[in-house]
Amino acid sequence: MIQLLKQKMTANSLTKTLQALKLNSHDIICMHGNLAISSQVDARRGCDKVLTFFNELKRYFSKGAIFSPSFTYSVLSGSIFDVNNTESETGQFSEYFRKHFAISRTSHPVFSFSGVGKFADCFDSYNSLDCFGENSIF
Numbered sequence: 001m002i003q004l005l006k007q008k009m010t011a012n013s014l015t016k017t018l019q020a021l022k023l024n025s026h027d028i029i030c031m032h033g034n035l036a037i038s039s040q041v042d043a044r045r046g047c048d049k050v051l052t053f054f055n056e057l058k059r060y061f062s063k064g065a066i067f068s069p070s071f072t073y074s075v076l077s078g079s080i081f082d083v084n085n086t087e088s089e090t091g092q093f094s095e096y097f098r099k100h101f102a103i104s105r106t107s108h109p110v111f112s113f114s115g116v117g118k119f120a121d122c123f124d125s126y127n128s129l130d131c132f133g134e135n136s137i138f
Contacts, residue, residue: 014056026063028119035092054101058116065117067137068097070105072112081109088114106137113137 023029035050057066070088075081083105088095094114098105102114104121111131113123123137 014053015060018060023061024064025061027061028065028067028117028122029061030067030069030113031057032069032090033093035096050096051100054097058101061117063118065115065119065122066097066101067113067115067120067123068094068102070094070098070102070112070114072110075109081112083107083112108137111137 068088069090071090071094072079072081072086073089079086088098097116098114101116102120103116104123105114106112106123108131115121115123
């Protein structure tokens with residue numbers, strides 16, 4: 001596996017790494033990262049590298065789902081939370097994912113998650129006010 005991680009990252013090597021991690025297309029995963037790392041994918045000439053990275057993940061997990069934290073701590077200081085428009089404050093990675101890939105977002109005003117995939121909306125019904133309670137994504 002270490003050899004896979006040392007290779008130049010391509011869509012093919014990303015797929016091989018996910019397979020080496022024993023992740024399947026029907027899995028539901030939570031991921032967070034550094035947008036700069038995802039921009040290191042060797043994309044076809046003229047293609048956006050970050051877009052290539054996320055599209056490959058979306059393709060690979062097409063029968064499952066990918067979630068990324070889209071937390072908004074400013075709500076604790078009085079900001080208004082809008083599930084569709086409030087930006088993620090968890091970094092550029094999660095905001096790019098939320099804005100360009102996610103098809104759903106959980107409704108907790110502080111600890112929300114954005115998701116994409118076949119089961120992306122499976123957590124939308126968790127409307128618990130307790131962010132770590134029985135009816136939360138955690």
